[in-house]
Amino acid sequence: MGAKTAGAVVEALLDRYGSTYAGEAGIRLADRPKPLYQLLVLATLLSARISADVAVAAAKELFAAGCGTPEGMRKATWQDRVDALGRGHYRRYDERTATMLGDGAELIIDRWKGDLRRLRDEAGGDERRMAELLMEFPGIGPAGADIFLREVQAVWPQVAPHLDRRVLDGAGKLGLPRQAGPLAELAGSGADLARLSAAIVRVARSKKSVDEVMAAAGR
Structure with a gap:
């Protein structure tokens, strides 16, 4: 061609x-803690064997329920997260995903103070190391890490x-x-x-x- x-x-x-996909989920992606965390949540949801439309809808419901920050996700009860996922029709994986999102919120707060820019800095800007660190989050495997990095390259030039x-x-x-x-x-x-x-x-x-x-x- x-x-x-x-x-x-x-x-x-x-x-x-x-x-x-971030845009579809209403995430105004920027190099700031809140939208970067929201992208991580979306990448987690997109990692399951479920349609992208359902994952996007579930992300919107979680954010509307106050789970758009690590602190909000941690503060929400497990049932709050299950209910939000259900409203987005993310039902087959809702209970397991609700647990993973809660554990992931604990991890990002405890290790990176709620800021994925610290993860990027810990990786020294190395894309492969970033992927390895992202895969420490429950529910994020190689495909989920790729989804996150594929989208975040819009605001992280080091990744592109x-x-x-x-x-x-x-x-x-x-x-x-x-x-x-x-x-x-x-x-x-x-x-x-x-x-x-x-x-x-x-x-x-x-x-x-x-x-x-x-x-x-x-x-």
């Missing part, structure tokens, strides 16, 4: 599917470009480069790279969506 055509595919992706295997495999389905460097060049900024990564993950799940994007790009 030529650079001009690849640019058209990226433009179609960003135009049609370019909202981040974070293009995990799921993004690169999806890019291949769209005829885009499967290599991080060339794909990052097509996106430009870290913010657009986060948006492009989310768009690729969404679209690659459905051949119909792939065909729609390719048609919009004039291919």
Whole structure:
């Protein structure tokens, strides 16, 4: 695929599917403790075998119930968290997830004083070490760490470009480069790279969506 055509595919992706998962959950992502914690909660919810729409809805319910900060999550009762997850239809995993979120809130408060920037600093800005530290949170495995890093690269330049295997495999389905460097060049900024990564993950799940994007790009 030529650079001009690849640019058209990226433009179609960003135009049609370019909202981040954080944005969908109402998180105004910035390099501040509260939105960074909310992104961690969302990454935890997205890690389960459940639809992204349900995970986003559950995150919104948790935040509306006062669980948008580590202190709020810790203060909420286990039943409060279960009820909020239930309102978001996150029912199959609600009890286990309510426990994990409570334990995760304790961890971030005790170890990093509620501020994930301290985790980043402890990792010395090293992406692999950040992933290892993120996986110390209950419910965050390799996929969850990738989700967090994929989105946080919009506000943590040290992380960009974070293009995990799921993004690169999806890019291949769209005829885009499967290599991080060339794909990052097509996106430009870290913010657009986060948006492009989310768009690729969404679209690659459905051949119909792939065909729609390719048609919009004039291919």
